[in-house]
Amino acid sequence: MTKYLVIALLIIVALVVAYFTFVVATIKIAFGGIMLGIAAIALLVVWIMWKSKD
Structure with missing residues (x-):
């Protein structure tokens, strides 16, 4: 059961990242x-400023 929890946690972390x-x-x-x-x-x-001085 803990193996599935770790896999689910890693998938959630990957989705958040x-x-x-x-x-x-x-x-x-x-x-x-x-x-x-x-x-x-x-x-x-x-x-515009450059053109107006000429």
């Missing part, structure tokens, strides 16, 4: 997308 891995990856992708958006806006502002 996989779930948190995907959650962290989703958060990182969202954060990266926000940072890319901010960088694109900053680059656009710099380009």
Whole structure:
């Protein structure tokens, strides 16, 4: 009986680790997308300022 409990516990731990891995990856992708958006806006502002001085 304890063998089945250990196997069940290991499967639950593996599922929890996989779930948190995907959650962290989703958060990182969202954060990266926000940072890319901010960088694109900053680059656009710099380009507009550079063009307006000429």
